[in-house]
Amino acid sequence: MVDRANKPGALSVSKVIGRDSGVVEIKDDRVKISLPSGESAEVLLYGATVISWVADGAERLFLSKEAKLDGTKAVRGGVPLVFPVFGKATEGPCAKLPQHGFARISKWDVLGWNVLGDEEREPSVQVDFVLDSHNLTVEWPLKPEANDQPYQPYAFSLMYSVILKRNSLETKLRVSNEEPEESEEPKNDRAFDFNALFHTYLRVADVTKLGVTGLKGVSYKDKVEGGAEATEERDELTVASEVDRVYANVPGTVVVKEGDRTLYTVERQNLEDVVVWNPWTGAAKIGDFSPDDGYMNMLCVEAGAVSSWHKLMPGDSWEGGVTISL
Numbered sequence: 412m413v414d415r416a417n418k419p420g421a422l423s424v425s426k427v428i429g430r431d432s433g434v435v436e437i438k439d440d441r442v443k444i445s446l447p448s449g450e451s452a453e454v455l456l457y458g459a460t461v462i463s464w465v466a467d468g469a470e471r472l473f474l475s476k477e478a479k480l481d482g483t484k485a486v487r488g489g490v491p492l493v494f495p496v497f498g499k500a501t502e503g504p505c506a507k508l509p510q511h512g513f514a515r516i517s518k519w520d521v522l523g524w525n526v527l528g529d530e531e532r533e534p535s536v537q538v539d540f541v542l543d544s545h546n547l548t549v550e551w552p553l554k555p556e557a558n559d560q561p562y563q564p565y566a567f568s569l570m571y572s573v574i575l576k577r578n579s580l581e582t583k584l585r586v587s588n589e590e591p592e593e594s595e596e597p598k599n600d601r602a603f604d605f606n607a608l609f610h611t612y613l614r615v616a617d618v619t620k621l622g623v624t625g626l627k628g629v630s631y632k633d634k635v636e637g638g639a640e641a642t643e644e645r646d647e648l649t650v651a652s653e654v655d656r657v658y659a660n661v662p663g664t665v666v667v668k669e670g671d672r673t674l675y676t677v678e679r680q681n682l683e684d685v686v687v688w689n690p691w692t693g694a695a696k697i698g699d700f701s702p703d704d705g706y707m708n709m710l711c712v713e714a715g716a717v718s719s720w721h722k723l724m725p726g727d728s729w730e731g732g733v734t735i736s737l
C-alpha cells in the first residue's frame with residue numbers, strides 16, 4: 412500500500428512479487444507488470460493509462476510516436492480512461508471539464524497488487540490504482556457563479572484495476588460516492604451522474620482488413636454524420652474512412668477479426684455501450700498523432716457506459732470492466 416495523498420512526488424520503488432508468479436515494478440512515473448510466461452503491461456500513474464500490453468510476443472496497443480507521457484496532455488494511445496464525462500458537456504456539473512473528463516489527466520496512486528489465478532501454473536497479476544476527490548485539480552461539480560454556500564466538490568473515489576493474464580488484459584473501474592448515506596431523506600444534490608469508458612487503442616496491422624462483429628442490429632449515433640441515429644445493418648463493421656460511432660446497448664461480445672482469424676475478443680461487464688473510432692486521414696490534423704498514417708495501425712474499440720448518465724447516490728458504488736483477449 413502506498414500512501415501519497417496530495418503528494419505527486421516521484422516514486423522510486425521496485426517491488427518484486429516473486430519471479431515465479433510475476434513481477435510488479437513501480438518506478439518513478441509508471442508501473443510495469445510482467446508474467447513469467449512473457450506477457451507484460453505498463454501503466455503510467457498519469458491517468459492510470461495503460462501504455463503497453465505485450466501478449467504472445469507482440470505489442471497489442473497503439474501508442475502514438477508523439478504521445479506525451481510527461482503529464483502535460485492526455486496520452487494519445489494505450490488505454491486512456493474516460494470519466495466522468497464522455498466528450499464535452501455544455502451544461503450541468505461536468506460543464507467546463509476537459510474533453511473526456513479528468514481521470515485521464517489526473518495523477519493516480521498505486522493502492523496495491525496481488526497475484527491471482529493458479530500461482531504456480533498460470534499466475535495473473537492485478538494492480539489497483541486509486542483517485543479521489545482529494546487529488547482533484549479541477550472543479551466537479553462546476554462551482555456556481557453566485558452562491559453564498561461553501562463549495563463542496565463531489566465526494567467520490569475511483570478504483571481502477573489492471574489485471575494481466577496470459578492471453579488477456581482485464582481492466583475494471585469501481586466508482587464510489589463517498590458522501591455519507593443519509594438515514595432519513597437522501598440528499599439528492601450529493602448524488603452525481605457520470606459516464607465511464609475504456610478508450611482502448613487496439614494495435615492492428617491493417618485496419619482496412621478488419622471486420623468488427625457483434626454490432627449488427629444495434630442502434631448507434633454517428634458522430635461523423637453530426638450525431639445522426641442509425642442501426643447497424645452489417646454482420647461486420649469495416650473501416651475505409653473516418654469512423655466515430657457510439658453503439659448503445661450492445662447485447663454481447665464484440666470481436667475484431669481479420670478474415671476468419673480472431674484478433675481480439677472484447678467482453679464487457681456492466682458496460683452497455685461500445686464506441687468505435689478511427690480518425691482516418693484526419694489523424695494528420697491531430698497534433699500528437701504520429702505517424703500521420705498511423706491510423707492504419709489502430710482501431711479504438713471502447714467499452715463504456717456513455718449513451719446515458721449513470722446516477723450514483725450517496726454511499727453507493729458502481730463497477731464496470733472489460734476483458735480483451737487474443
Ligand SMILES: O=P(O)(O)OC[C@H]1O[C@@H](O)[C@H](O)[C@@H](O)[C@@H]1O
Binds near residue numbers: 510511656688713
Ligand atoms: O482527441 P481525444 O479527446 O482523445 O478524443 C478522441 C476521440 O475519442 C472518441 O472516443 C470519440 O468518439 C471521438 O469523437 C474523439 O475524437
